[in-house]
Amino acid sequence: MTDIFRLPVVIGILVSAIRLATPYLYAAVGEAFAQTSGVVNLGVDGIMLVGAYAAFFVALTTGNLWLGVLAAMFVGLLMGLLMSVISVTLKAEQGISGIGLYMFGLGLSSVLFKVTIGTVKTVVGFQSVKLPLLGDIPVIGEIFFRQSLPVYGAFLLVPLAWWFMEKTTWGLRIKAVGQNPAAADSLGVSVDKVRYFSVCLGSVLAGLAGASLSIALVNLFQENLTAGQGFIAVALVYFGGWRPLGIMGGALLFSIVNAFQLWMQVLGVRIPSDVAVMLPYLLTIAALAVTVNRARQPAALNKPFERGEN
Amino acid sequence: MPSDPTASAPRQSRRLTFDWVDIAFRAALPVMAMLAALLIGAVMLLFLKANPFEAYAAMLNGVFGSVSGITQSLVKATPLLLVGLGICIAFRASVINIGAEGQIIAGALMATWFSLQFRAWPGWLLLPTTMMMGFIGGAVWGFIPGILKARLDVNEILSTVMMNAIAVQLMNLMIRSLLMDPAGVTAGTYLAQSERLPEQVWLPRLVPQTSLHAGAIIAVVLAVVVYIFLWRTTIGYRIRAVGLNPDAARYAGIRVPVYQALSLTLAGGFAGLAGVVEVIGVQHRLLEGITSGYGFSGIVAALFGGLHPLGLIPASWLFGSLLVGADKMQRAVQVPSALVDTMMGLVVLFVVGSALWSRRWAMRREIAVSKSAEVKL
Numbered sequence: 171m172t173d174i175f176r177l178p179v180v181i182g183i184l185v186s187a188i189r190l191a192t193p194y195l196y197a198a199v200g201e202a203f204a205q206t207s208g209v210v211n212l213g214v215d216g217i218m219l220v221g222a223y224a225a226f227f228v229a230l231t232t233g234n235l236w237l238g239v240l241a242a243m244f245v246g247l248l249m250g251l252l253m254s255v256i257s258v259t260l261k262a263e264q265g266i267s268g269i270g271l272y273m274f275g276l277g278l279s280s281v282l283f284k285v286t287i288g289t290v291k292t293v294v295g296f297q298s299v300k301l302p303l304l305g306d307i308p309v310i311g312e313i314f315f316r317q318s319l320p321v322y323g324a325f326l327l328v329p330l331a332w333w334f335m336e337k338t339t340w341g342l343r344i345k346a347v348g349q350n351p352a353a354a355d356s357l358g359v360s361v362d363k364v365r366y367f368s369v370c371l372g373s374v375l376a377g378l379a380g381a382s383l384s385i386a387l388v389n390l391f392q393e394n395l396t397a398g399q400g401f402i403a404v405a406l407v408y409f410g411g412w413r414p415l416g417i418m419g420g421a422l423l424f425s426i427v428n429a430f431q432l433w434m435q436v437l438g439v440r441i442p443s444d445v446a447v448m449l450p451y452l453l454t455i456a457a458l459a460v461t462v463n464r465a466r467q468p469a470a471l472n473k474p475f476e477r478g479e480n
Numbered sequence: 481m482p483s484d485p486t487a488s489a490p491r492q493s494r495r496l497t498f499d500w501v502d503i504a505f506r507a508a509l510p511v512m513a514m515l516a517a518l519l520i521g522a523v524m525l526l527f528l529k530a531n532p533f534e535a536y537a538a539m540l541n542g543v544f545g546s547v548s549g550i551t552q553s554l555v556k557a558t559p560l561l562l563v564g565l566g567i568c569i570a571f572r573a574s575v576i577n578i579g580a581e582g583q584i585i586a587g588a589l590m591a592t593w594f595s596l597q598f599r600a601w602p603g604w605l606l607l608p609t610t611m612m613m614g615f616i617g618g619a620v621w622g623f624i625p626g627i628l629k630a631r632l633d634v635n636e637i638l639s640t641v642m643m644n645a646i647a648v649q650l651m652n653l654m655i656r657s658l659l660m661d662p663a664g665v666t667a668g669t670y671l672a673q674s675e676r677l678p679e680q681v682w683l684p685r686l687v688p689q690t691s692l693h694a695g696a697i698i699a700v701v702l703a704v705v706v707y708i709f710l711w712r713t714t715i716g717y718r719i720r721a722v723g724l725n726p727d728a729a730r731y732a733g734i735r736v737p738v739y740q741a742l743s744l745t746l747a748g749g750f751a752g753l754a755g756v757v758e759v760i761g762v763q764h765r766l767l768e769g770i771t772s773g774y775g776f777s778g779i780v781a782a783l784f785g786g787l788h789p790l791g792l793i794p795a796s797w798l799f800g801s802l803l804v805g806a807d808k809m810q811r812a813v814q815v816p817s818a819l820v821d822t823m824m825g826l827v828v829l830f831v832v833g834s835a836l837w838s839r840r841w842a843m844r845r846e847i848a849v850s851k852s853a854e855v856k857l
Contacts, residue, residue: 277819
């Protein structure tokens with residue numbers, strides 16, 4: 171046990187934690203947009219899988235990582251449109267349509283993987299970039315400023331999302347539609363349009379989350395690569411109280427626990443790996459039980475909007 | 481759908497008569513959703529450079545062309561039906577249970593441990609108690625998110641997903657430690673599976689030389705039991721009332737959180753039974769992948785069956801056939817069987833997407849019925 175608390179190990183854990191938080195950040199911030207507008211998109215995991223596949227396939231065949239990123243965003247958008255049609259236009263029960271989207275994405279990415287790639291292959295993913303000056307700071311620089319571009323992007327997304335939600339008209343519209351769609355509607359805001367926008371934006375980010383997994387973090391694709399990370403991202407939105415900063419806190423906490431258990435296994439600490447893998451999930455349930463701030467929940471969350479219903 | 485107060489209101493007053501037009505309309509929507517999914521599946525097959533007619537023919541022939549195909553589809557339909565019954569109970573109370581995968585595992589784990597522990601018991605005693613224990617195992621796995629929802633308002637969708645992940649790890653841990661097959665240990669293979677269960681706990685085979693076991697009959701009987709429970713008992717009525725309109729239920733003095741937790745616990749119990757049946761009916765031991773994804777496909781079957789226990793019987797057979805057919809198709813035209821997962825996802829999307837029309841239909845019909853009643857007066 172003594173090994174775990176030595177400085178290089180602590181730095182190692184934190185470096186991994188920052189990396190591991192990346193897909194959660196993209197997916198959870200995206201989900202926060204959708205939920206703030208009143209739509210629970212449970213299909214995040216499915217979107218991530220399709221995005222991860224698309225990014226990996228394009229990167230593998232063209233050798234261009236950025237084209238892979240674009241492909242992931244594009245398929246994310248398509249999945250978002252599908253979710254929007256079902257949940258916004260057709261006003262379906264959102265929890266269930268999300269599960270449908272998840273199954274669709276899981277199946278589609280498996281089929282495409284088996285047909286076009288077949289075996290486990292790897293790509294040379296995004297390399298870590300040492301930022302000038304900042305990267306030279308001892309310890310801090312090592313942890314934060316020698317990561318790959320998608321990792322920086324994920325952490326930049328947090329203030330960006332905050333600014334968008336709090337300081338722009340579009341952010342205000344999204345919040346209004348999530349809090350009181352009837353009032354927003356009477357003021358001439360198109361509830362459906364705003365929800366389409368939010369769900370699609372969230373889905374594009376979920377696609378990015380998948381790409382960050384398959385071409386930046388693990389640099390491979392396999393069936394069910396995400397293993398439920400999209401669902402944890404949804405949980406992080408609740409945990410973070412629908413605020414980007416809170417979501418980042420949750421993602422980091424979760425990733426630190428995860429990195430800690432990975433390093434324990436690397437260092438050969440005698441604890442069954444199954445128990446270690448279980449830890450983050452137990453933590454998530456505990457966190458959900460303790461922290462949910464109901465006052466922040468968008469009032470119209472999970473409620474399809476129909477004119478003249480109220 | 482549970483959030484639909486108008487749909488079953490007119491039927492409440494005439495409990496014993498069946499509105500056949502209504503039933504036909506409700507059955508037509510999922511069938512059309514299925515056809516749409518098959519159509520999109522055909523387009524995907526074309527993209528995968530397979531002949532859709534050939535692929536679907538291989539599917540049909542694989543399932544209905546032989547006794548083994550039919551019995552295999554019934555074997556797969558059994559856990560789907562059991563899981564689906566639980567989903568019906570939960571969704572009727574407006575509780576979205578995504579945790580059937582974990583509940584199946586909890587039931588299977590409990591049944592395996594119990595039947596190995598008490599292997600000396602005679603079959604007439606061991607078999608029912610094992611099934612009971614499996615039900616309890618799954619029920620506990622449903623109760624935890626249920627009580628978290630009732631007491632702390634924890635979103636059950638998320639907690640049940642987490643419980644799935646925990647169950648998988650718990651099972652992996654157990655079949656590598658306490659429950660690990662001693663034969664594998666002495667042989668040095670260390671296979672991650674349990675010992676074979678005592679033979680007196682195996683479910684009898686219904687058709688010799690096939691895998692069809694008595695679990696299919698148990699599942700059908702339970703479907704009728706759940707139907708009676710939901711529509712003919714007070715507790716069942718309250719569960720549905722909570723789902724139809726929680727506010728109205730609260731005013732009527734029904735303790736909504738209690739019934740939501742109860743419905744999740746029962747849902748877990750039925751999923752747990754599905755796990756038992758897989759263990760004592762099919763595999764005769766516990767091993768990785770025991771759920772075969774039934775926890776998710778059971779949701780599809782339940783939605784397809786209109787969240788009705790009796791509608792679930794044909795629905796689960798259909799999806800059992802689809803799963804078997806997918807394997808046969810994979811072999812015949814080399815298309816990954818995961819294509820069926822894609823199609824199931826589409827079926828879910830189309831079924832919930834079409835709920836809007838069935839809601840509007842129900843409303844129009846209610847108006848028509850009340851108008852004709854006025855004329856008679």
